[in-house]
Amino acid sequence: MEKESLLLTIAVLGGTGKEGKGLAYRWAKAGYRVVIGSRFSEKAVTTASEIMQLLEGSSSVVGTTNLEAAQQADIAVLTVPYAAHRETLEGVKDALKDKLLIDVTSPLVPPKVSKVQMPAAGSAAQEAKEILGENVQVAAAFQNVSHELLLGEEEVECDVLVTGTSKNARTEALRLVEATGLIGWDAGPIENSVVVEGLTSVLININKLHGSSHAGIKITGVSKDS
Numbered sequence: 001m002e003k004e005s006l007l008l009t010i011a012v013l014g015g016t017g018k019e020g021k022g023l024a025y026r027w028a029k030a031g032y033r034v035v036i037g038s039r040f041s042e043k044a045v046t047t048a049s050e051i052m053q054l055l056e057g058s059s060s061v062v063g064t065t066n067l068e069a070a071q072q073a074d075i076a077v078l079t080v081p082y083a084a085h086r087e088t089l090e091g092v093k094d095a096l097k098d099k100l101l102i103d104v105t106s107p108l109v110p111p112k113v114s115k116v117q118m119p120a121a122g123s124a125a126q127e128a129k130e131i132l133g134e135n136v137q138v139a140a141a142f143q144n145v146s147h148e149l150l151l152g153e154e155e156v157e158c159d160v161l162v163t164g165t166s167k168n169a170r171t172e173a174l175r176l177v178e179a180t181g182l183i184g185w186d187a188g189p190i191e192n193s194v195v196v197e198g199l200t201s202v203l204i205n206i207n208k209l210h211g212s213s214h215a216g217i218k219i220t221g222v223s224k225d226s
């Protein structure tokens with residue numbers, strides 16, 4: 001990962017879905033080369049061309065299978081439902097060797113998605129680390145940002161908490177948070193992802209009670225400059 005930031009290729013695995021498409025749009029808009037991954041390459045190609053249309057062709061977005069996307073990636077981002085988390089990671093594990101994976105997953109267990117239900121590993125991000133092994137760095141981010149905010153043009157008030165297996169993993173992930181136009185915070189080691197992932201169910205509760213669909217969190221009392 002020693003390339004100039006904007007020369008990096010970001011693969012969004014499951015990027016045909018709601019959250020992945022929104023993140024891919026933001027990174028493509030920022031000038032990154034983005035590869036949309038899917039179980040079905042035609043579906044990924046369609047999503048890639050939709051994003052290109054949104055950006056009036058001024059970006060580089062292509063679509064292919066999750067495996068090929070992971071192979072092309074400098075950094076891979078995982079945006080599939082928790083039910084598909086393990087299977088998707090096992091399918092791309094070898095292609096992610098010596099790379100960074102940013103896991104966006106909250107381990108929601110339908111139908112009780114407003115109740116925190118963590119996996120045995122502690123969190124989805126820790127499970128990703130267990131599956132991928134020592135050769136892959138893992139960060140976790142964006143779990144509390146609704147997809148509805150990502151495809152819009154308005155400023156997103158919600159902050160992003162970033163955890164990761166190393167300082168370097170968190171720094172790289174924070175750079176990609178900044179590229180989306182959101183404010184990111186180093187929230188510490190990957191073990192802390194349990195709190196961030198759990199917050200998603202808390203926010204779903206708040207959404208339900210108050211008729212919203214994109215409640216978020218904001219860090220207060222601290223300045224980025226200090």
Ligand SMILES: NC(=O)c1ccc[n+]([C@@H]2O[C@H](COP(=O)([O-])OP(=O)(O)OC[C@H]3O[C@@H](n4cnc5c(N)ncnc54)[C@H](OP(=O)(O)O)[C@@H]3O)[C@@H](O)[C@H]2O)c1
Binds near residue numbers: 038082106
């Ligand atoms: N939606 C949000 O606002 C939001 C916000 C924060 C975090 N997240 C997290 O982001 C992740 C994705 O959420 P989403 O709402 O974007 O999900 P989604 O739209 O339902 O699915 C995303 C993609 O995952 C793949 N997928 C779906 N079911 C699958 C299965 N059974 N096996 C393999 N692949 C499957 C599909 O891609 P292909 O069919 O193309 O393979 C799909 O387009 C989740 O872990 C969620 O917790 C979501």
